[in-house]
Amino acid sequence: MRQMTGEITMKTSGRKLYDLTEKVDSWTKANSIETGLLTLYIRHTSASLLIQENHDPEVLLDMERFFDRLVPQGDPLFRHTTEGPDDMPAHIRAALTATSLAVPVQGGRLALGTWQGIFLYEHRTAGHLRTVLTHLIGEETVM
DSSP states (O other): OOEEEEEEEEEESSSEEEEEEHHHHHHHTTEEEEEEEEEEEEOOSSEEEEEOOOSSSSHHHHHHHHHHHHSTTTTTTOOOTTTTHHHHHHHHHHHBBBEEEEEEEEEEEEEEOOTTEEEEOOOOOSSEEEEEEEEEEEEEOOO
């Protein structure tokens, strides 16, 4: 049994879902685990991680439209506006989604479904540099 840790960084340019699948897949393959579990954890309170449809881009746009309606920016309910009017809505969006994901690894690959991708969901309107911690544990690939 082996385990590895690392991190993946991504520069965002504002509120939307960013496909992280290729970066995560490359990191996983480089660590030569045949069967195991990958844990991803985002180190931020105003961004999150999602496994979501990666085929039709309208799904990602619909997700953002839904969250805009559910947690509108500038709602007078919010008192915490220290970093701007998008600050508290970003925290709520992060609380409603996930800060960590667990993805099985089978045959040396992420065991995602046909239309699934891993996304970093930026909840702030300005861009940020986001860090996702990685932890992979499992059995090595036998050559």
